[in-house]
Amino acid sequence: MDAVPAQEVAFTSRGVDVTSLSYHMIRTIPRMTSGWKLLRGAAGQLSMQNSFDMTTLIFLALAVFVAWKLRSVLGQKTGHEQPKDPFARRETPPMRPDQVQGADKRDNVIRLPGAANDPVAPAAEVAERWKDLAPPDSPVSAGIEAIIRQEPGFDPHDFVGGAKSAYEAIVTAFARGDRKTLKGLLAKDVYDGFEQAITEREKRGEKAESNFVSIDKADLAAVEVKGKTAQVTIAFVSQLISVTRDAQGAVVDGSAEQVSEVNDIWTFSRQLGSRDPNWLLVATESAA
Numbered sequence: 001m002d003a004v005p006a007q008e009v010a011f012t013s014r015g016v017d018v019t020s021l022s023y024h025m026i027r028t029i030p031r032m033t034s035g036w037k038l039l040r041g042a043a044g045q046l047s048m049q050n051s052f053d054m055t056t057l058i059f060l061a062l063a064v065f066v067a068w069k070l071r072s073v074l075g076q077k078t079g080h081e082q083p084k085d086p087f088a089r090r091e092t093p094p095m096r097p098d099q100v101q102g103a104d105k106r107d108n109v110i111r112l113p114g115a116a117n118d119p120v121a122p123a124a125e126v127a128e129r130w131k132d133l134a135p136p137d138s139p140v141s142a143g144i145e146a147i148i149r150q151e152p153g154f155d156p157h158d159f160v161g162g163a164k165s166a167y168e169a170i171v172t173a174f175a176r177g178d179r180k181t182l183k184g185l186l187a188k189d190v191y192d193g194f195e196q197a198i199t200e201r202e203k204r205g206e207k208a209e210s211n212f213v214s215i216d217k218a219d220l221a222a223v224e225v226k227g228k229t230a231q232v233t234i235a236f237v238s239q240l241i242s243v244t245r246d247a248q249g250a251v252v253d254g255s256a257e258q259v260s261e262v263n264d265i266w267t268f269s270r271q272l273g274s275r276d277p278n279w280l281l282v283a284t285e286s287a288a
Contacts, residue, residue: 130156133220143223147230150272156220162279163234163268164218170281175210175242177202187269187282205247213239213259221265225272232279233267235287263287 133156134140147154166185173181177198183191201208217237224231240262244253254260267283270276 133157133160134223140220140223143225143232144220146225147223147272150225150228150230159232159279160218160220160234163232163266164215164236166268166279166281167218167234167236167238167264167266168212168215171210171212171240174198175208177208184278185281187280190281190284201244206244206252208244209242209256211241213241215239222267228272229269230272231267231269231282233265233283236262236264236266238262238264 128136130141130144134144144154144156169181170185172178173185174194174197179195179198182194186194215236215238217235219235220232221235222231222233238261239259241256241259242254242262243251243256246252263286265285265287266281268279269282270279
């Protein structure tokens with residue numbers, strides 16, 4: 001055996017410092033390392049092969065399952081199928097026995113007011129519907145008919161009810177100085193007059209209060225249609241408690257306890273056929 005040269009080893013602050021290795025050890029280390037790499041490579045290939053085989057089997061099973069499900073759901077073509085015509089007329093579903101014969105009696109038909117297939121009632125019969133609001137041959141009745149010709153859904157009874165609500169809302173909003181509410185209910189020129197009166201009252205430091213006891217009457221005084229513009233005038237008779245106080249709280253107008261009868265004639269207007277369903281107050285006057 002060859003003699004092994006002496007090694008010089010020093011213990012420094014960094015640990016052991018090998019300064020020389022024998023020729024034998026230099027030749028041996030690469031061989032050992034190469035053998036170890038060979039063993040690791042063989043083991044890795046075996047592990048990868050096993051893993052690849054298992055993954056392949058899993059995906060193959062999934063593919064078979066999906067193909068079977070598609071076949072059961074979609075079926076299979078025989079070669080004799082007729083192509084579907086997207087423009088072919090659909091068959092009308094048969095009516096149930098409990099349905100009345102006639103297209104307008106089907107459950108899935110939604111009828112709109114004034115539809116073309118609505119039955120048209122005779123003029124005399126139509127006028128009977130609001131004879132409590134206006135005599136059949138009066139100008140007011142003719143005006144109602146003129147509105148209905150352009151808007152078949154117009155109901156004069158509903159209109160009078162809405163006008164009473166608007167009347168009360170406008171009077172109380174004016175007393176409170178509620179400009180936002182007034183702006184949505186008044187035409188611009190009428191709003192400007194109300195806003196000016198509120199501003200002057202505020203400058204004087206005054207506050208107003210209005211409380212409705214009742215609205216006794218709301219009669220149709222006039223109904224007119226000019227082109228697309230409809231105007232309806234209503235005469236109101238109400239019982240109201242109204243008082244105005246100065247900055248010190250002293251009453252300067254009206255009474256906080258006395259009920260007064262108020263007679264007003266207001267005119268509301270709207271563009272027929274418009275998407276906006278609201279009627280706006282366009283004129284006011286006090287009845288004698």
